Every structure is written in structure tokens, then in C-alpha cells.
Amino acid sequence: MKSGSECGGGESLFEDRDFPPEDASLFCDRSTPIARVQGHVTWRRPQEICRSPALFPDNVDLAHAKQGLLGDCWFLCASSFLLNNKHLLNKAVPPDQPEWGDGRYRGAFSFRFWQQGHWTEVTIDDRLPCIDSTLCFSRCLSPNAFWVALLEKAYAKLHGSYERLWAGQVSEALVDLTGGLAEHWSLGDFGSGEEQRAGEDSDRVRRRRLDLSLLDPVKDLCAISCSSHTGAGAAELGRCHALTVTEWLDVKTSSGRKVLLLRIRNPWGRCGSGGAWIGSSGAGWSSVDPVSALDLQSRLAEGEFWLDETEFLSQFDDVTVGYPISEEGHLKSIYTGNPLTHSHQLPGRWIKGHSAGGSRNSAGYGSNPKFWLKVCERGEVLVSLLQHRKRRNTHDYAQIPLDDSENTKHRRYQAIALHMWKVEKKRFNLSRKLNKPPRASTHCHAYEREVVLRGRLEPGYFLLVPSVYQPGAEAHFLIRVFSSSSISLSAIKSPAPSLPWRTDGEWETSSFQGSWVEGSTAGGSRNFPSHWQNPRFPFTVCGDAAAAPANVRVTLHQSRPDSDLLPIGFHVYKCKKGELEPTLPRDEGPVASCVPHCHTHDVSLACCLSPGAYTIVPSAYEPGSAGQFTLSLARQIHRKVVKSQESLGRAIQEISHISAMRS
Incomplete structure (x- = not known):
């Protein structure tokens, strides 16, 4: 690996402690096919993979994603929409970040994802999982461009691991990347009209029978993806695969009739086969003027192919449509084209x-x-x-x-x-x-x-x-x-909730008030050296070494207006025996984490911890972010059953009533 001075400065390169180059960042339960790469992955920075790395290539056609071993075609389809919308791309991938060869480069990149109403910044280092010297997950069509691989890593960090990106919905990724809205329609046959009238109302039938011509007013502005779930889709596509619709238009044939053609991009980087418009020798091209045929074929980039409307409807099961978003941040209706x-x-x-x-x-x-x-x-x-x-x-x-x-x-x-x-x-x-x-x-x-x-x-x-x-x-x-x-x-305000009645045992709850003070205890996230200045809250899970782990729930709450929320999160560290606080948390790392930091009133984590001493370190993302917070800790208590011959009489009922009132 190159030293920091070789990469543009005397300082060492950033290493993300919250998402380290370890199996924990790759896998969650090893239930997907990427489990087979365990033990074969090395983590390399882009300058160790190619000679002249860059975030984006000069040719935008080569900036599109090519899927690797990870089953995240849904995320890649949504990512490709950003390339056609500079203002959306700049929101998710902040511009002017120091790249390789820049004197300011330190091996760190930041991305933004819309989460639960707010934009959340995720910072990562640029160490990427490889097999030998080749990226094993997604990449750009250009071997020297790395925006896709880095964005994918940041999204994996947001979810907890790469494996959590296996299988998902295009609509979810579109919302996460744009902060907008997406809708989903099925394209299949849902039985006779009589069956539909019996079980569905007219609006639902209309949505299922979506006519692509309804999207004509916004077809050049909205994101459109198609998916196959049944395995009966386009040849070689298999089942559970998402692709992008990059263009559609009416083509006039030599007989005078119009044919609707759709240009499809496959994240796998290869075309389907067997359609009338696949390649240059498909039977459909003979019915079109040769000049028009050459023009349409010349538009195809790597992994793209044409389908007519009949083929499209027969080979795909559903369509996802992402609403257009103006440069001012306003949605446009996909039904009318009106700005919202x-x-x-x-x-x-x-x-x-x-x-x-x-x-x-x-x-x-x-x-x-x-x-x-x-x-x-x-x-x-x-x-x-x-x-x-x-x-x-x-x-x-x-x-x-x-x-x-x-x-x-x-x-x-x-x-x-x-x-x-x-x-x-x-x-x-x-x-x-x-x-x-x-x-x-x-x-x-x-x-x-x-x-x-x-x-x-x-x-x-x-x-x-x-x-x-x-x-x-x-x-x-x-x-x-x-x-x-x-x-x-x-x-509409509702009465305050009463305490829920729990049937899964007794719980002991403690609450602590705390604050982040600028210049003192506002240390920021683990990405910053000052993280260890944050307040610390020690607690103990009782029991000997042979005792069963205990259920613990930690909740961090901030009381601030919705418009002024800090991005908050916390880590739980295991203390060394006999000590109240971890002495070397930087080396040991947390045993549980509620990250990435989110703009929300409450963040909560339920986990199962073995007996021992622990410390909770709550933080706002940016160092110097001042604010008040409340930390709640609930621990489940397992009490031994006491055998008794007593019957539940009036005296016991009265004592229980008095105890409840006093508590």
C-alpha cells in the first residue's frame, strides 16, 4: 500500500473504524451466495487497482454501473438515474471532494442518503473489497472510475454490511438517493374483468393496467425500471432481476404502422437474446427504414438492447417509476407533469x-x-x-x-x-x-x-x-x-401512552440526562479523533461468566425542533474486567453500534449482551455540535421462580395495589 506522502500529503490515509476491512463489513449471516468469497477478499484503495483512478470518467456512458458478485441490481438501477440529473448527483455525491493525485486527498469520501425525512451523511475510506486486484462487487464500465463502487460501499455501511444489499426494491433505493417518491406497477395479467370487479376497486385495476403512454409528459425526466420475478422474462435474465428503461419512442415501420420500442440497460453489462430487436440481425429491423435502424442501433451502449412493447410486457412483471425532481427540489407529478x-x-x-x-x-x-x-x-x-x-x-x-x-x-x-x-x-x-x-x-x-x-x-x-x-x-x-x-x-394530539404491559419478563429501566458541549464533550462520531471526548455512561449486565446473555435496549433521545435535529448515534463498548471505562476502545472497537447517525428524535438499539461491564458513548456526527440528550437503558431481569403454597388472597392483592401506587 502506498504511504500517505505518496498519495498527496504527509498525513496517513483515513481508515474508517465504523466500517473496517473485515468480514463483519461484508457479511451479516452468510445466507447469500457472496458467502463463498469469505477468505478470498482483500481490501485495496483505487490507486492500488489502476494507474489513474477518478470518481467519474470523461465519457458519461462509461460511468454507468456494472454489477459484480453482489445481488444489488435494484440499487444500481436507481444509481444510474443520478447520471442524467446533475443536481441530484451532486446531492448524493457532494462535488469537489479531493481525489487521488490531489494534495488534499486523504483517502476519505462522503455521500448523502435520504433517511426517514432527512439527509444523512455517510463518510467512508476508499478501501474496496477485491479478489486479487479486481473489484468483486459493483464497478463502472470504465475501469478507472470509482464513484459506483464507493457509493455502494457507503450504502452498505448505511445498512450494516454488503450482504444486506442482496435483494431489494428499486423504489426504496430511488427514494434513498433522491429524497423523492417512487411508485410501483404490475404488468402481469390479473384475470378476467369480472374477477377484478369482485375483488378490487377501479383505481387499483387502473394502476395494474398501466399504459406507458400515460408517462409521455415526463418520460425524459422520470426514472423507470423494470423487473422480472418469475423467471419467464427476457432470455438470460433469470428471475428476480431489475433493469433500467433508458428510452422509449414510436418507430414507424415500412408498412406505415407504429411500433413502441424501449431501450433497456442490464446492470450485468450484457444483452438479452432471442428478441426481434436484439443485436443488428433481429427480425424486427427489416421492417424499419435502414437509416432509422442504424441510428437506433448506434444509441446502444454496453449492456443495452431494444424490445418492442409486446416483448416488454411479456418479459417483465412490474415497472417502478421515480418522480422527476426539479433543480429547486420540487417533485413533478408523473400523472400530469404538474410541479408539486x-x-x-x-x-x-x-x-x-x-x-x-x-x-x-x-x-x-x-x-x-x-x-x-x-x-x-x-x-x-x-x-x-x-x-x-x-x-x-x-x-x-x-x-x-x-x-x-x-x-x-x-x-x-x-x-x-x-x-x-x-x-x-x-x-x-x-x-x-x-x-x-x-x-x-x-x-x-x-x-x-x-x-x-x-x-x-x-x-x-x-x-x-x-x-x-x-x-x-x-x-x-x-x-x-x-x-x-x-x-x-x-x-392530532393523543393522550400520553400508558406504560406497556410486557409479557416477556421484568425490565429495569434507567434514564440519564447528558449534553454535548462545544470544546468539551461534543466529540463527534468515531470518524474523528475527538470522539473519545463524548460523555460516557457505564452499566453492568449482571451474572457470572456462565450466565446466559441478557436482552438490553438503549435509546438516545434529543428534544429539538424537527428543523434543527442533530444527526445522532451511539456505540456500546465492553470494559476490561475491574474497570469502569474501556481503556483502549480504539483498538477493541464497540460490541454494538447504533449508526449511521440519523436526523431523528430517537435512535434505539436492541441487543443481547453477555455478563460484564459496558460503557455507552452517545455522539452527534460533527464535532462541536452542542445539544442536550436523554439516554435510556432497559435491561431484562430474569428472576428465579419461588415455589409457595400460598394462595392469592385479598392481603396480597392490597399489597400489590399499594406497591403499584408508590412506584
Whole structure:
């Protein structure tokens, strides 16, 4: 490896301690095919891979992604959209970062991802996983360009490991990279009209029968991806693969009829085969003027091919459409092309025993969170409900396993829906209103990260009710509203929740007040040497060495306005025996981490820790970020069962009642 002086300065190159070049950064449970590379991966910086590395090549066609061993075609399809939108690219990949050969280069790069309503910055070093001297995951078509590989690494850090990027939704990556909105349509045959009328409403049928011509007003501005799930798609594509639609146009044949052709890019970097328009000898080209045929064929870059509309509809199962975003940051409707210049967002949460009321089938539906939407003038309105992904710790020794469902979306998300009612005034009978048909809804609960409803709304008040299908299911969410006219959004206050009744044992909870003080205890994240100045909170998991690990939940809370939130996170360190604080945490590293830092009121981590002494180090991302915080620590207590001949009589009931009142 080259020294720091050889790379443009006397200082050593940055090494990211939160995402080190180790197996923990590659794998989460070794359940995917990349497990076979274990033991064969070396981590190299770009200057060790090629002579003249750069973030982007001079030829933009060579900047597109080529998929490696990792099954993240969904992320690469979304990434390619950035290349056609400079303002979006600059948001995700901040410009003017010192590159190789620059005297300011220190081996570090920063990227931004939109997470739960805010942009989160993720800083990484440029050590990339290779097999021999070749990148083993995604790369650019140009061997000297590294923006794709570095962006992929930052996204892997955001998720906890590279393996967590195996399989996903293009719509999720589009939102994470742009902060915008994406919708999903199925292209398959859903039975007879009679079957559809019996089981679905007209709007859902319309969405499933999407006509691509509806997107004509924004076809050059929006992101479009197509996916195959059944294995019956384009030849050589197999199943569960996503591709990008880069262009579509009507072509006039020699007989005078029009054929809709779509240009498709495969992240694998190779074309399909067997279609009428594949290659230069496909049967379809003979029906087109030779000059037009040559022009269309010349547009193809590596991994691209043409399909006509019939082939497209037969070979793919669904389409994902990302909304265009103007340079001013406004969404454009994919239905009308209208700019949606007004937007609001508010966070919320479903809490068991308080606000997790379940679907409209449940008697508790009315206890779900509720929001007021005020529409000031008639206009096009989009409302989205975005839930936070269920998180789990990547460390084997600090992990609470998820259920064994084969459907990954079921494991990652709750089944959610959003309903909206028009109300004449703010005071109304809630149960009576909820028993009436809604003005608009997402119609059914879906295991999706985000669901969207749309409509042209007249001025007035609207009641929004987001719900999870299963009563008692907990999750955080974000309500977002985009409109062509003036709107306002506010939460309807609910009574404070009572303490939930836990059936999984006793818990002991402690809370600590703390602060980050500029120049003293505001040390920033582990990417900065001053990290160790942050406040520290020691705690103990009781038991001897043979005792079973204990469940622990740590929550870090900041009380600040939504517009002024700090990106916060924390690490848990194991202390040496007999010491209150870790003496060499830089070398030992944390046993559990709630990172990357997020702009949110609360960050929380549930983990399983063996008996011993630990220390929690909470931090804001940037050194010098001052603020107050509350740290809550809940530890599960396992008590031995005491055998007794006593019956539960009145005296015991009275004592229990008094004890409860005193607590």
C-alpha cells in the first residue's frame, strides 16, 4: 500500500473504524451466495487497482454501473438515474471532494442518503473489497472510475454490511438517493374483468393496467425500471432481476404502422437474446427504414438492447417509476407533469397498547395516529406513508434474530395502509366518520416501505389515518404530502401512552440526562479523533461468566425542533474486567453500534449482551455540535421462580395495589 506522502500529503490515509476491512463489513449471516468469497477478499484503495483512478470518467456512458458478485441490481438501477440529473448527483455525491493525485486527498469520501425525512451523511475510506486486484462487487464500465463502487460501499455501511444489499426494491433505493417518491406497477395479467370487479376497486385495476403512454409528459425526466420475478422474462435474465428503461419512442415501420420500442440497460453489462430487436440481425429491423435502424442501433451502449412493447410486457412483471425532481427540489407529478411545489412531512409511531390500532377490521382502528391535512385551494395532492425498516444488529454476539419468514419484505416491514376522509369541520364524531367509506385510500395493507395515495382535492379539511394491519404491531413512520396548491399538515394530539404491559419478563429501566458541549464533550462520531471526548455512561449486565446473555435496549433521545435535529448515534463498548471505562476502545472497537447517525428524535438499539461491564458513548456526527440528550437503558431481569403454597388472597392483592401506587 502506498504511504500517505505518496498519495498527496504527509498525513496517513483515513481508515474508517465504523466500517473496517473485515468480514463483519461484508457479511451479516452468510445466507447469500457472496458467502463463498469469505477468505478470498482483500481490501485495496483505487490507486492500488489502476494507474489513474477518478470518481467519474470523461465519457458519461462509461460511468454507468456494472454489477459484480453482489445481488444489488435494484440499487444500481436507481444509481444510474443520478447520471442524467446533475443536481441530484451532486446531492448524493457532494462535488469537489479531493481525489487521488490531489494534495488534499486523504483517502476519505462522503455521500448523502435520504433517511426517514432527512439527509444523512455517510463518510467512508476508499478501501474496496477485491479478489486479487479486481473489484468483486459493483464497478463502472470504465475501469478507472470509482464513484459506483464507493457509493455502494457507503450504502452498505448505511445498512450494516454488503450482504444486506442482496435483494431489494428499486423504489426504496430511488427514494434513498433522491429524497423523492417512487411508485410501483404490475404488468402481469390479473384475470378476467369480472374477477377484478369482485375483488378490487377501479383505481387499483387502473394502476395494474398501466399504459406507458400515460408517462409521455415526463418520460425524459422520470426514472423507470423494470423487473422480472418469475423467471419467464427476457432470455438470460433469470428471475428476480431489475433493469433500467433508458428510452422509449414510436418507430414507424415500412408498412406505415407504429411500433413502441424501449431501450433497456442490464446492470450485468450484457444483452438479452432471442428478441426481434436484439443485436443488428433481429427480425424486427427489416421492417424499419435502414437509416432509422442504424441510428437506433448506434444509441446502444454496453449492456443495452431494444424490445418492442409486446416483448416488454411479456418479459417483465412490474415497472417502478421515480418522480422527476426539479433543480429547486420540487417533485413533478408523473400523472400530469404538474410541479408539486408545496410539501410537508411529519413523523409518527404506532405504539402497542396506545396507537397501534390495526386495520379497519379491528375495533381499535380509531386509536391509530391521526393527522389533519388542510387544502387551501383545489389542486393535485399526493400523500405517502413511509415506515422505518426494522433494524437488527449485525454483530453475532449482539443480535436478536428475526423470524424465519421466507418473504424478506415481511421480515423488514409491517403491512401498512393509509386512508383519508373529507370532514366539514374539525369537530365531528370520529367513530361515525370512520365507519363511512374514505375519500381516498391505498385500498389494502401491503408489506411495502412506502405506499402512496393521490387525488385532486377541493379546499377543506381531510383526516389522514395511517395503520398497520395487525393490531399491536409497532413501527415508526413518516407522513409526506406533496401538492400543486397550498396545504398544511398537523398531527392530532393523543393522550400520553400508558406504560406497556410486557409479557416477556421484568425490565429495569434507567434514564440519564447528558449534553454535548462545544470544546468539551461534543466529540463527534468515531470518524474523528475527538470522539473519545463524548460523555460516557457505564452499566453492568449482571451474572457470572456462565450466565446466559441478557436482552438490553438503549435509546438516545434529543428534544429539538424537527428543523434543527442533530444527526445522532451511539456505540456500546465492553470494559476490561475491574474497570469502569474501556481503556483502549480504539483498538477493541464497540460490541454494538447504533449508526449511521440519523436526523431523528430517537435512535434505539436492541441487543443481547453477555455478563460484564459496558460503557455507552452517545455522539452527534460533527464535532462541536452542542445539544442536550436523554439516554435510556432497559435491561431484562430474569428472576428465579419461588415455589409457595400460598394462595392469592385479598392481603396480597392490597399489597400489590399499594406497591403499584408508590412506584
